[in-house]
Amino acid sequence: xxxxxxxxxxxxxxxxxxxxxxxxxxxxxxxVPAALQIGPVRIAPxxxxxxxxxxxxxxxxxxxxxxxxxxxxxxxxxxxxxVLRKKDQKAKRYLHFYEDEHPxxxxxxxxxxxxxxxxxxxxxxxxFDVVDLNLGCPAKKVVKCNGGSGLLRDLPxxxxxxxxxxxxxxxxxxxxxxxxxxxEEIVCVELARxxxxxxxxxxxxxxxxxxxxxxxxxxxxxxxxxxxAVKIPxxxxxxxxxxxxxxxxxxxxxxxxxxxxxxxxxxxxxFRQIQQYCAAVPASxxxxxxxxxxxxxxxxxxxxxxxxxxxxxxxxxxxxxxxSWFTHGVPGGAGLRKAIYESKNAPEILSRVEDFFEARLCGxxxxxxxxxxxxxxxxxxxAVG
Numbered sequence: 001x002x003x004x005x006x007x008x009x010x011x012x013x014x015x016x017x018x019x020x021x022x023x024x025x026x027x028x029x030x031x032v033p034a035a036l037q038i039g040p041v042r043i044a045p046x047x048x049x050x051x052x053x054x055x056x057x058x059x060x061x062x063x064x065x066x067x068x069x070x071x072x073x074x075x076x077x078x079x080x081x082x083v084l085r086k087k088d089q090k091a092k093r094y095l096h097f098y099e100d101e102h103p104x105x106x107x108x109x110x111x112x113x114x115x116x117x118x119x120x121x122x123x124x125x126x127x128f129d130v131v132d133l134n135l136g137c138p139a140k141k142v143v144k145c146n147g148g149s150g151l152l153r154d155l156p157x158x159x160x161x162x163x164x165x166x167x168x169x170x171x172x173x174x175x176x177x178x179x180x181x182x183x184e185e186i187v188c189v190e191l192a193r194x195x196x197x198x199x200x201x202x203x204x205x206x207x208x209x210x211x212x213x214x215x216x217x218x219x220x221x222x223x224x225x226x227x228x229a230v231k232i233p234x235x236x237x238x239x240x241x242x243x244x245x246x247x248x249x250x251x252x253x254x255x256x257x258x259x260x261x262x263x264x265x266x267x268x269x270x271f272r273q274i275q276q277y278c279a280a281v282p283a284s285x286x287x288x289x290x291x292x293x294x295x296x297x298x299x300x301x302x303x304x305x306x307x308x309x310x311x312x313x314x315x316x317x318x319x320x321x322x323x324s325w326f327t328h329g330v331p332g333g334a335g336l337r338k339a340i341y342e343s344k345n346a347p348e349i350l351s352r353v354e355d356f357f358e359a360r361l362c363g364x365x366x367x368x369x370x371x372x373x374x375x376x377x378x379x380x381x382x383a384v385g
Contacts, residue, residue: 030250031278036071036233036257039172039201041103041129043071043257045278047246047271048204048235050261051077051107051134051176054321058097059306064264065101067299069271071257073104077134077148080110080119095126105130105174109137109148111157113164124169131169133161135177135191136206152181152210155191162198172201176237176259179222182211192226192234204235204259214262224253235259242270243277243288266325268299293330297357300326304353308346319349332360 035044049056049064051074061073075094082091097104106123108131110116120131135158137148151158166173175195180186192203205226207218218238227234236255240246246258263270273288280287291299303322307315323340327333336356343349 029247032246032250032258032274033256034278036202036235038072038130038174038233041172043103045069045071045271045275046257047274048072048257048259049074049264049271050237050259051075051105051132052261052265053077053137055265057094057312057318058101059303059310059312059318060265061101061104062098063303063306064268064271067268067272069273069275071103072130073101074132075104075106077107077109077137080108080112080116083108083119083122084115095123095128097126097128103129105132107132107134107176109134109142111151111161113160116161117164117168120165120173121168124171128171130172130174130201131165132204133165133173133175135175150210152178152187152191153185155187155194158191159194159198162195162200166199173199174202174204175200176204176206176235178206178208178210179219180209182209185209186222188222189225189229192230196230196232200232202233202235202256203230204237206259206261207236207238220249220253223249223255227254227256233257237261240270241267243274246274247278265322266328268303293357294361296326296330297353297361300353300357301350304346304350308350315346316343316349319346323349332356 033046035042036046037043047070049061049070049072053076056074056076061075064070065073075097078091078094079088082088083095085091095106106126106128108116108119108123110119116133123131134148135151142148142150151161162173162175175191177188177191179188186209188205192205195203203226205223207220207222208214208216220236220238223234223236223238233256234253235257236249236253237259240249240258240260241263246260249255249258258274260270267273269289269291273290276288303326304319307318312318320341323337327336330336336352339352339356340349343352
């Protein structure tokens with residue numbers, strides 16, 4: 001793998017993310033912490049794979065774990081009601097995991113304190129290390145049921161859920177939330193203080209409002225405000241696309257760990273890159289790996305093969321979903337994506353991938369041999385989430 005430096009990332013000063021009225025002073029550059037303690041659970045390094053619906057199933061979680069550098073992985077967000085319904089096999093599948101996934105957190109959503117507590121108790125019985133409450137999902141179908149970020153307008157209801165779940169389990173209980181419903185309804189500091197007073201072990205903030213969805217820029221100053229307000233660990237989330245971004249967030253906010261969501265499917269190496277960058281002494285912009293085309297081929301083939309072996313009912317759909325991320329920036333990738341979308345089954349998709357990359361890589365080797373030069377390992381622009 002080749003080393004790289006992207007001048008478009010990590011150039012923020014400690015003031016760049018702050019509002020015009022802020023008086024926070026510049027801080028010396030800091031690395032992502034080597035470890036984070038959430039109750040008795042040690043997270044090393046202090047990096048977290050964010051829970052993502054349709055993405056963070058057991059295959060993707062193990063795939064990320066095997067690439068290295070990720071301290072904590074999380075399940076897809078799962079309905080507490082579904083967990084307790086005996087016939088809801090989809091929810092049960094969301095909570096399936098293997099021993100090599102530890103430490104692992106199960107994320108639940110719901111609005112009924114009793115149901116949430118019972119679902120958390122079930123999660124603890126399954127062997128999860130941490131249980132997390134989702135107060136961040138902006139999807140309309142979740143919000144209309146008063147789940148996810150829909151609860152941000154009812155802090156007393158959140159308090160009742162906090163108390164019920166904390167009383168039901170002994171494993172660490174955490175919460176991931178947004179800053180508020182809108183810019184006029186920012187509740188993140190009050191919510192973090194309430195979480196701490198109710199005995200939660202850590203909080204994670206996606207520094208956007210529900211109204212923003214995934215648009216606009218994450219407001220890292222809200223993470224800093226929470227860090228100033230509570231003593232429990234604070235995990236920052238939002239707009240981390242590179243190791244430089246991860247370190248910038250820690251520098252500007254003082255957060256104890258970083259959580260990465262949408263960047264991970266398009267650049268699964270991001271956690272390892274952060275670890276490499278932070279381990280460099282002194283930190284160098286050339287200190288982390290960037291995947292070559294051959295690396296990307298191996299990554300796609302490995303992930304798709306894992307999907308086939310797991311025998312997931314939606315393996316073909318997953319392959320087509322991930323194809324657009326995994327082939328981003330690959331010359332001729334549009335043709336490969338079209339071939340994948342037109343394929344009928346998983347083995348056919350894998351065969352199309354193998355044929356495409358082997359033809360490209362063999363062609364590159366032949367051209368290099370003809371020129372008398374060693375094969376060039378092409379760099380590919382990292383996709384942003």
